[in-house]
Amino acid sequence: MKLNHTVTGPDGALPILLVHGLYGQGRNLGAQARRLAQTRRVVTVDLRNHGDSPQDDRADYPALADDLADLIGDLGGRVDLVGHSMGGKAAMVLALTRPDLMRRLVVMDIAPLAYAHDQTRYIDAMEALDLSLVTRRSQADAALSAQVGDAGIRAFLLQNLDLKASPPAWKLNLTALRAAMPQIVGWPDDMPAGRFAGKVMALRGARSDYVDEAGEAALRAHFPQVRIVTLKDAGHWLHADDPEAVAETLAAFLGDGQGD
Template sequence: MLATTVIAATAPLPATPALLIVHGLFGSARNWGVIARHLASSRDVVSVDMRNHGQSPRESSQSYPDMAQDLAEVIMAHGAPMDVLGHSMGGKAAMQLALTRPELLRKLVVADIAPVAYGHDQSGHIHAMRALDLSNLTQRSEADRRLSAQIEDPALRAFFLQSLDLKAQPPEWRLNLDVLEAEMPKIVGWPDTKGEFDHPTLFLTGGRSHYVRAEHRDTIKALFPKARFAKLPDAGHWLHAEAPRAFEQTVEVFLQA
């Protein structure tokens, strides 16, 4: 089963389901630590490391049906139904789960992704991580300096470096880069899953992101007829990192409604 991080509710409300947080590509549960703690004010929060990420098992597939099955196992182990929040790749996995196992979810939050195939490719980031010289590397600041030769954006470097295990000898990425690269067409794609999730669903997007566009709305509404849409105007694709407090507040209002 997937590796999980569980945060118990500080002041649990009666009949409030737990929240499952599902990270995106190259992420892990630890990326969501602060947000998970804040959202645990009234409910238990379970964050996962997806397959081939973090502490979770290494598998040969990164397909959405397989990732959805992983999430189903977590929910059944912790108690169904749960509310589910997924970002990017995690949002697609959560949508796949909702369409195929709707009885496992009460509400769904999809952060900055649509149930469509995209034309971009994230393999360049894998090449950059592979190119990082890990020899005699003990300081994250030095890792950042070396990675800057491949990736200019300091925020993106900081995100990737959260998956670098400097305590390992030699240091290693907590990512199965080979499988993620081989399965990239599936990750940026969408399996054209049929079905309908007739439960409240929030599509929360960044105002500076182009992942969820106007032309996607008909597809979204066909699969998620109770979909609602909200936007954080000053955020991009990594909206939970760029506007964390606004993100938390919007998610909390939707889940409590």
């Protein structure tokens, strides 16, 4: 599958590929892309069933990883890979199955394990909106507030609403994402451990519970060389909560793309 993606920054060094999380799209990582593109070639991507990328019934991690592998092939065959949440899991699956495709790996606020929470409540909320009555984003926000109380999460979800369509429509493939939710919040049983020898950083938000003691243990089991960094002023959406700190931490870890 050919994924929609945007390339910025100078040619030359190894590209940095930024991968968003569930219900997101490439532009969610725009602040980090702009900072990194000062010195590196940066690629932001829409995963399948998100943004402007194609839609498909499959939304499991092997499929997401295969899509990323195809994109990396088009980009020259090797990248520094950064993934948030669902995108971080896809990045870890790729690192463990195709370690040759990346130099360094960053996973943001996620661990290689199955989570007990379920994100289908947001699908319920989006599907409950009568989009035929919506002409402005403010209308959709008001209607969505009945089921999603957090204004920040509503704004995040509403980035996926295409008001130019007639009638307005969600860019997300909600049907496929609902069906795949057990796989999305889960972790593939057959993943090998310790196969990626490159440098790994796990960046987590202090106000998030996604990477607790069990998450740390899972990260170290799969990536023994992992460096875990905590941002004190951030939650799960750390790239939105503290964009500058995330960008500078990424820039320092990824460097100029040379060496190992």
